[in-house]
Amino acid sequence: MVNIIRVFHSYSGENCKLKKKDLKELINSQMSSFVKQVQDTHTLDVIFSDLDANYDREIDFSEFAALVAMVTSACHVSFHEMQ
Amino acid sequence: MVNIIRVFHSYSGENCKLKKKDLKELINSQMSSFVKQVQDTHTLDVIFSDLDANYDREIDFSEFAALVAMVTSACHVSFHEMQ
Numbered sequence: 001m002v003n004i005i006r007v008f009h010s011y012s013g014e015n016c017k018l019k020k021k022d023l024k025e026l027i028n029s030q031m032s033s034f035v036k037q038v039q040d041t042h043t044l045d046v047i048f049s050d051l052d053a054n055y056d057r058e059i060d061f062s063e064f065a066a067l068v069a070m071v072t073s074a075c076h077v078s079f080h081e082m083q
Numbered sequence: 084m085v086n087i088i089r090v091f092h093s094y095s096g097e098n099c100k101l102k103k104k105d106l107k108e109l110i111n112s113q114m115s116s117f118v119k120q121v122q123d124t125h126t127l128d129v130i131f132s133d134l135d136a137n138y139d140r141e142i143d144f145s146e147f148a149a150l151v152a153m154v155t156s157a158c159h160v161s162f163h164e165m166q
Contacts, residue, residue, distance in 0.1 A: 001117060001155045005162060016163070034084060061159040065152035072084045073145040079088060080099070 008064050017058035020048050034071050091147050100141035103131050117154050 011026040012018050018026065024044050028037050038044050051063045059067075094109040095101050101109065107127050111120050121127050134146045142150075 001151065001158055004155050005159050008159070062152070062156040065156045065159075068084065068155075069145070069148035069152040072087050072151075073148045075084055076088050076091070076144040076148075 004065070004068055005061070008061055012061075015058075017056075017060050018064065019058060020044060023048060023051070023059055031071060034075055087148070087151055088144070091144055095144075098141075100139075100143050101147065102141060103127060106131060106134070106142055114154060117158055 007026065007030050008018075009016070011022045011030075013022065024038050027035060027047070038047065047067075048059070051059050051067055053063055053066070054060075090109065090113050091101075092099070094105045094113075096105065107121050110118060110130070121130065130150075131142070134142050134150055136146055136149070137143075
């Protein structure tokens, strides 16, 4: 859990939130073994708007934690599919 | 993320779900640096029913991932309060 906070802080700005470019960098560098690289703007826009629950055009930590929960759950499903 | 799956699997039964006693053991041994020990039955019942989104009286991985997201978010808040 501490690692999740640490990773978030290494990409979030002064106000402890992720802008779109921060989210893209974080996903592509920290989550690449779990999710495909985010290349095109449309994919990023969809992910971003899905996560931005309060519509403030930034991703705060609890919104990011929801992404981690979703990706981890997806990993868990594929873990069992591989068995 | 892989650690979260690994921890879950070390407490979940054959059907890959946590019973109430499994959840208590997991929280008390794996999350003790983040949350208070769960001692009394009432507290455990409240946590369990909060997590058991599909009311099947067991905690599956996505329900557990929601707990991890909540606890991590709470840690993030207290991280900033300490600064």
